[in-house]
Amino acid sequence: xxxxxxxxxxxxxxxxxxxxxxxxxxxxxxxxxxxxxxxxxxxxxxxxxxxxxxxxxxxxxxxxxxxxxxxxxxxxxxxxxxxxxxxxxxxxxxxxxxxxxxxxxxxxxxxxxxxxxxxxxxxxxxxxxxxxxxxxxxxxxxxxxxxxxxxxxxxxxxxxxxxxxxxxxxxxxxxxxxxxxxxxxxxxxxxxxxxxxxxxxxxxxx
Numbered sequence: 001x002x003x004x005x006x007x008x009x010x011x012x013x014x015x016x017x018x019x020x021x022x023x024x025x026x027x028x029x030x031x032x033x034x035x036x037x038x039x040x041x042x043x044x045x046x047x048x049x050x051x052x053x054x055x056x057x058x059x060x061x062x063x064x065x066x067x068x069x070x071x072x073x074x075x076x077x078x079x080x081x082x083x084x085x086x087x088x089x090x091x092x093x094x095x096x097x098x099x100x101x102x103x104x105x106x107x108x109x110x111x112x113x114x115x116x117x118x119x120x121x122x123x124x125x126x127x128x129x130x131x132x133x134x135x136x137x138x139x140x141x142x143x144x145x146x147x148x149x150x151x152x153x154x155x156x157x158x159x160x161x162x163x164x165x166x167x168x169x170x171x172x173x174x175x176x177x178x179x180x181x182x183x184x185x186x187x188x189x190x191x192x193x194x195x196x197x198x199x200x201x202x203x204x205x206x
Contacts (some may be wrong), residue, residue: 044113
């Protein structure tokens with residue numbers, strides 16, 4: 001049976017979304033039936049990511065952190081899986097996986113839940129985010145979304161400290177408001193209400 005390695009987001013009713021998908025062999029070629037292309041749209045509430053809502057792939061991605069999904073039925077087992085990628089990528093991988101592998105889990109955008117920023121009572125619109133703890137040799141990446149728009153992707157090399165992240169935010173996301181380091185927490189002050197999301201990831205990016 002021909003298989004390709006693919007990132008499975010969902011198998012039947014089992015989801016691997018919150019773990020960033022699971023790389024598994026997926027039936028391909030004559031033993032597989034492609035059922036359609038979809039968008040995996042992040043489900044986010046109260047600042048938390050809860051998995052993906054699978055919607056028909058019409059037009060452009062509904063959100064900057066949506067992912068392309070392909071629904072495939074294994075004719076041998078009857079399993080239906082949703083995998084990361086497109087029909088064209090799946091067909092190319094089936095022909096020559098070494099030359100055209102399916103997208104890796106590392107290509108999945110970081111979901112950025114947005115939180116409403118409201119008047120704090122003084123006429124200002126203020127919000128704080130707390131960065132995670134990181135080792136001395138690691139960096140922060142800051143993923144930002146404002147009213148469902150991600151103007152600039154997170155800096156590939158990350159930031160060595162919060163002060164460096166604040167400088168980057170005031171350069172690239174000045175339209176969102178004024179960013180500052182408020183006692184080790186990231187602070188945003190705006191003049192109007194908005195939905196803003198900030199997610200820190202930590203790693204050795206340099």
